[in-house]
Amino acid sequence: MFEGEYSVSLDDKGRVSIPAPYREQLRRRYDDLRVVVCRDYDGCVSLYPPAEWERSVLPEVYGRPINDQWRRAFESFVVGSAVTCTPDKQGRIAISATLRQHANLSKKVIFTGGVGHFQLWDVALRDAKLQRDLEILRAPQPAPVA
Amino acid sequence: MFEGEYSVSLDDKGRVSIPAPYREQLRRRYDDLRVVVCRDYDGCVSLYPPAEWERSVLPEVYGRPINDQWRRAFESFVVGSAVTCTPDKQGRIAISATLRQHANLSKKVIFTGGVGHFQLWDVALRDAKLQRDLEILRAPQPAPVA
DNA sequence: CCTTTATTCCCCACTATTCCCCACCAACCG
């Protein structure tokens, strides 16, 4: 569990500081500061501890036949963009121009927590996403959990 | 059960004192002064004892399929913003700028009690919420719980 | 194949923020 949201800045060299609480989690829980950085189809960049990547992302691919349409798209779009990064001494990683472009990242960016991974968003896109989330959450309750 | 409403102030550093009765409840009933602070889609900030968070909030997420729309929105909106805070020696916690902005919190804020959690409101938004509550409560009764 | 140019990576230094602690004030209770 990566907790909280953090606003950080992307410098001229394309680097971002991974928020200290996330680094703490990477160190304590995974004993590995590296992260797998990849394209996400929500329009952001997703970051996984390598252990989580292998545990929960790769099986999504290998669990399907090699001619499965969804698998081929996922493999191409997500896995195809994945790079394992090691943070520098200040806890930063560089985001490639390709990924920056994909997620429309400019100077002000936002990290958002999640279970087993976290994400990197452009401020405006994140706001739009929250707005859509709100509409879904405020709509009449769905059927209770079975 | 967290009882009562309390008016407190948010200082320049974004800190609020958790009302003493709530702290007393956290200590006696949960033996843990920490609270999970998160965005709430009613427009306020919700605070849960960690035990309650795991008992009643997280199952709402994990009880649903990962591609469920409501689950994805809830995970992004609520869980994505959650941070576990430990009160300082004076019983205060810091509310991040993001959460303050979300709930429109200024200097005067209100804590409201609840079952298993409590909330932090802006005065005006709280008044509006009470008004809406009234309308719901005065409307024709729904069918009894099965 | 060597030279030149561009890029990446690493490290240092500055600034801003956070956290922790101490002190004051006000209200309530004995």
Place this chain on the structure above:
DNA sequence: CGGTTGGTGGGGAATAGTGGGGAATAAAGG
């Protein structure tokens, strides 16, 4: 009227975030 408890404000130390310089590496061109 004094003591105790809860709320509020502020100072100082530690930590995190940011920007930039320089070395090493890789790429391109002669």
